[in-house]
Amino acid sequence: MQVSQSINERRSCRDFSRRKVEPETLRQVMTLATRAPSAINLQPWQFTVVTDEEVPRLSRRLQKARSETGKGCAPDSLKPLAEVYGERKRELSRGMGPLLQEAGVDAASFIDRGSLDFYGAPAVVVCCLDRAFDRVRALDLGIAVGWLLLAAHEMGLDTCPIGLVAAYQEEMRDFLNIADPYLVLLAVAVGYAKEGSPLNRFRSSRAGLDEVVRWY
Numbered sequence: 001m002q003v004s005q006s007i008n009e010r011r012s013c014r015d016f017s018r019r020k021v022e023p024e025t026l027r028q029v030m031t032l033a034t035r036a037p038s039a040i041n042l043q044p045w046q047f048t049v050v051t052d053e054e055v056p057r058l059s060r061r062l063q064k065a066r067s068e069t070g071k072g073c074a075p076d077s078l079k080p081l082a083e084v085y086g087e088r089k090r091e092l093s094r095g096m097g098p099l100l101q102e103a104g105v106d107a108a109s110f111i112d113r114g115s116l117d118f119y120g121a122p123a124v125v126v127c128c129l130d131r132a133f134d135r136v137r138a139l140d141l142g143i144a145v146g147w148l149l150l151a152a153h154e155m156g157l158d159t160c161p162i163g164l165v166a167a168y169q170e171e172m173r174d175f176l177n178i179a180d181p182y183l184v185l186l187a188v189a190v191g192y193a194k195e196g197s198p199l200n201r202f203r204s205s206r207a208g209l210d211e212v213v214r215w216y
Contacts, residue, residue, distance in 0.1 A: 006150040011204075013158035013189070015103075015197035016120040021190060025155055026051070026123060029190070033148035038140035044133045045141045046182050048126040055124055061175050062116040062168055071167040072112040088207070095202055102198040115164040121189035126165065126172065128182035138185060148188060158193040158200075161186055 026049055038044065050058060066072070075081065075089070093107075100107045118124050125148065129141050145161065152159050165172055165187040172184045193200045 001154045003150060006153045010149060010153040012160040013193045013200055014114060014119045014160060015194045015199040016191040017194040019192045020122045029148060029151045029155060032151035033144050036144035036147045044130045044137045045144055046128045048176050048178065050124040050126065055118060058175050059117045061171050065168050065171045066116055073115060073164050092204055099198040099202050115162045118189040119160055121191040123190040125188040125190060126176060126184060127186040128178060128184050131181050131183050141185060145186060145188065152190055157190055160189040162189060
């Protein structure tokens with residue numbers, strides 16, 4: 001499979017089947033992901049792969065914290081957003097709404113609850129950045145995550161990046177025994193999409209080049 005094919009075909013999965021991912025397959029994905037480039041080859045990341053019964057155990061811990069704190073998905077903006085971002089968010093809601101209804105899912109809580117359930121995925125990769133570095137080095141981690149997503153797709157796996165876990169630092173670090181120097185930035189749900197699920201038919205749009213690319 002060519003890289004361009006993975007890029008064009010890949011989409012986020014929000015309803016995974018119960019089929020497990022073989023350990024060797026996960027190892028291959030992580031081997032490719034960690035081949036990603038980083039500034040001065042610092043490789044400032046750490047990944048924790050969670051599998052089997054540890055995934056629902058972690059989910060229960062996070063759902064309990066959510067019920068106590070109410071923390072949910074948000075754009076994490078530092079100031080009011082321009083209208084273009086609001087419209088993109090509304091477009092996403094318009095696209096997903098009918099499919100959520102078809103699946104009999106409560107739209108108001110689906111993303112928050114689903115994110116912390118990892119959408120039923122049998123494996124989760126927790127992605128961390130060493131606190132010794134400025135947040136700009138999160139770009140290095142982001143490149144590695146991108147490679148992870150594409151490598152997983154090439155191997156027939158489905159994925160969904162989940163940012164909400166970053167709001168639950170204490171719970172994630174405690175449950176997974178993540179060392180103090182590392183900051184949890186993202187998790188990636190990994191598995192196989194549930195066939196026939198309306199939730200997996202959705203494909204988000206992308207802005208045209210004229211909106212996001214400048215030629216100088």
